[in-house]
Amino acid sequence: MNMTDPTVLKKKLHSLLTNCKAAVLDFDGLLADSEPFHYRAYNEVFERYGHTLDKDEYWVEWTSKGKGIAGEIERHNLNLDVDPLDLRKQKFEVYSRFCQSGEIKLFPLAQSMAEALSANHKLAIASGSWVKDIRSILGNATALDLFPVILGKESAAREKPHPDIFLNAAEQLGCPPHECFVLEDALKGLQAAKEAGMPCIILRNPLNQNIDFAGAELIFESLEGFVAALQP
Secondary structure, three states, X not given: OOOOOHHHHHHHHHHHHHHOOEEEEXXXXXXXXXXXXXXXHHHHXXXXXXXXXXXXXXXXXXXXXXXXXXHHHHHOOOOXXXXXXXXXXXXXXXXXXXXXXXXXXEOOOHHHHHHHHHOOXXXXXEOOOOHHHHHHHHHHOOOHHHOOEEXXXXXXXXXXXXXXXXXXXXXXXXXXXXXXXXXXXXXXXXXXHHHHOOOEEEEOOOXXXXXXXXXXXXXXXXXXXXXXXXXX
């Protein structure tokens, strides 16, 4: 079976949609064009201590694999005169400023995609960002009402690639995990979904083209391709 054939992809997608009652969506890089702002926020903080983040490395090591501050320090053998927890705190403050300013936009098709899914599925967001930041971005786009369940960094004991946030989303949606599917763009999200026992659909974008998403239920080459496949 050719899983790159649009007709085959569409048929398998609609089979999956029929078997599921809820959709759990990642946020950064999937609904919101926010990843460049996460990079800008972390880079602004690291540059205060004399280190500049490599943008290409960031997309792989931070965004997709989720290695974070500890991974950056280890890879570059950094000896920064600051506690990593303080670096995180400073980054959160910078990033929240971007969220509140209205600079971060939803992708053009994100809202119509969520509206199409919500016709037959309960929707939740399960993200590594803070809930207040997610709400700011959605509020600026007048899309807050689309998502009755919004879970963020504070909503689970462990972050992706652990399954906690997806399991919490399923519980709040009132559905068993196997009746939920996950929509993701990151390797850590795929790993978390598999651990949670949820089928995972990956949407590729310019930042994750070189990531191996083996184990995903379906892989779409773009948000546009996924939205087209949603049509009856």
